[in-house]
Amino acid sequence: xxxxxxLHYFDARGRMEAIRWLLAAAGAEFEEKLIESSEDLDKLRYxxxxxxxxxxxxxxxxxxxxxxxxxxxxxxxxxxxYGKDMKERALIDMYTEGVADLGEMIMLLPLCPPDQKNTxxxxxxxxxxxxxxxAFENVLKSHRQDYLVGNKLSKADIHLVELLYYVEELDPSxxxxxxxxxxxxxxxxxxxAVKKFLQPGSQRKLPGGEKSLxxxxxxxxx
Amino acid sequence: xxxxxxxxxxxxRGRMECIRWLLAAAGVEFEEKFIExxxxxxxxxxxxxxxxxxxxxxxxxxxxxxxxxxxxxxxxxxxxxYGKDMKERALIDMYSEGVADLGEMIMHLSLCPESDTPPAEKDAKLTxxxxxxxxxxxxAFVHVLKSHGQDYLVGNKLSRADIHLVELLYYVEELDPQxxxxxxxxxxxxxxxxxAVKKFLQPGSQRKPPMDEKxxxxxxxxxx
Numbered sequence: 131x132x133x134x135x136x137l138h139y140f141d142a143r144g145r146m147e148a149i150r151w152l153l154a155a156a157g158a159e160f161e162e163k164l165i166e167s168s169e170d171l172d173k174l175r176y177x178x179x180x181x182x183x184x185x186x187x188x189x190x191x192x193x194x195x196x197x198x199x200x201x202x203x204x205x206x207x208x209x210x211x212y213g214k215d216m217k218e219r220a221l222i223d224m225y226t227e228g229v230a231d232l233g234e235m236i237m238l239l240p241l242c243p244p245d246q247k248n249t250x251x252x253x254x255x256x257x258x259x260x261x262x263x264x265a266f267e268n269v270l271k272s273h274r275q276d277y278l279v280g281n282k283l284s285k286a287d288i289h290l291v292e293l294l295y296y297v298e299e300l301d302p303s304x305x306x307x308x309x310x311x312x313x314x315x316x317x318x319x320x321x322x323a324v325k326k327f328l329q330p331g332s333q334r335k336l337p338g339g340e341k342s343l344x345x346x347x348x349x350x351x352x
Numbered sequence: 353x354x355x356x357x358x359x360x361x362x363x364x365r366g367r368m369e370c371i372r373w374l375l376a377a378a379g380v381e382f383e384e385k386f387i388e389x390x391x392x393x394x395x396x397x398x399x400x401x402x403x404x405x406x407x408x409x410x411x412x413x414x415x416x417x418x419x420x421x422x423x424x425x426x427x428x429x430x431x432x433x434y435g436k437d438m439k440e441r442a443l444i445d446m447y448s449e450g451v452a453d454l455g456e457m458i459m460h461l462s463l464c465p466e467s468d469t470p471p472a473e474k475d476a477k478l479t480x481x482x483x484x485x486x487x488x489x490x491x492a493f494v495h496v497l498k499s500h501g502q503d504y505l506v507g508n509k510l511s512r513a514d515i516h517l518v519e520l521l522y523y524v525e526e527l528d529p530q531x532x533x534x535x536x537x538x539x540x541x542x543x544x545x546x547x548a549v550k551k552f553l554q555p556g557s558q559r560k561p562p563m564d565e566k567x568x569x570x571x572x573x574x575x576x
Contacts, residue, residue: 181446181450181492181496182450182453182488182489182492191439193439193442193443195442195446196446197445197446197449197450198449199421199445199449200442200443200445200446200448200449201442203441203442203445204438204439204441204442204445207438207441208438216426216429216430217413217415217426219425219426219429220415220417220422220423220425220426221422223419223421223422223425223426224403224417224418224419226422227419227420227421228403228404228419231404261404261405262404265403265404
């Protein structure tokens with residue numbers, strides 16, 4: 131039964147945003163069931179919808195998928211954003227995981243105790259500048275193609291461009307010396323489906339402030 | 353050119369062990385190049401082998417793959433341990449990721465050196481691991497197996513999900529031999545008795561022992 135995928139998460143970026151980006155970029159419409167209280171989360175747990183009692187959870191093609199990577203891999207395969215063979219998939223995975231590593235650091239920054247925040251921020255800036263951004267810039271430099279893998283849009287490009295928006299939010303100067311990354315960001319952002327997603331009023335989530343963090347703490351009890 | 357895969361890592365479990373398990377279970381022979389000094393790591397960093405300046409690195413089929421999951425996904429596909437279609441792959445990914453989450457907690461615990469971690473902190477971590485193992489992870493996998501009554505987690509066929517889970521069960525058992533409530537012991541026994549796995553479980557194989565005093569060495573090589 132081909133209804134729209136249904137995303138279960140709370141009203142924030144968190145670990146669901148990468149999934150929203152990928153579906154949006156694939157031109158796939160989706161619904162969201164927002165978790166607003168710890169009771170909502172408990173309900174999902176009690177009715178057996180969550181294999182590991184955690185969200186994100188996405189209802190898609192008759193399955194209730196949990197675990198971000200499982201969900202992303204399925205969506206990428208379904209919408210042909212995962213390369214043409216296993217070697218391309220390996221490259222896509224490599225790049226995607228690199229994006230995820232830096233993305234994880236950025237995502238967890240707001241959870242950092244105030245006295246460690248500056249140190250963490252400096253580490254993120256250092257890693258972005260010396261490890262991650264140069265690595266991706268070099269990939270694009272090495273083949274001079276429009277996309278990271280196989281001269282075709284893949285999940286790797288979408289994840290990377292999403293990350294570049296977050297890097298820019300954190301510190302716009304970080305992207306200064308990476309012309310090819312800036313080019314990729316522009317190119318992907320101009321794809322009609324992505325352009326639409328980037329507009330106000332789309333299902334894209336804004337950066338969480340203090341309020342969002344407080345709400346997360348209440349729902350997930352941490 | 354089909355040589356054996358070459359694994360670059362330190363002589364310890366860390367993030368390479370699940371790759372060793374998967375290759376071994378697939379019956380694939382592999383070579384290992386151990387990083388023993390900071391200079392060894394710097395050398396591969398500087399010769400451009402390391403896309404992100406990190407190990408694990410696996411040389412396989414003409415590629416220098418980094419990132420554990422990229423490597424595992426490739427090996428699983430190559431050796432037909434990744435299900436028969438995208439839906440089976442989704443289930444396999446789901447289960448593998450659950451295993452990885454608990455595995456990560458256990459790995460971090462083992463990296464806490466006796467000398468500089470306050471016992472209270474280590475205890476808290478251990479308690480959390482026990483709690484998650486007993487209440488979240490083991491029941492989830494027991495439930496999956498019960499729900500279809502088949503020999504393996506997905507598609508009635510051995511997949512990477514079974515191998516990753518069984519590897520994890522050995523670590524859970526190391527942490528506490530009494531183990532935590534119900535273990536999927538039939539699956540553990542079944543996978544452990546597969547010829548390739550049985551061989552890997554024997555002394556003298558490329559399987560690595562738990563990290564203990566080696567931790568100090570690890571910290572020195574990777575400068576953390």
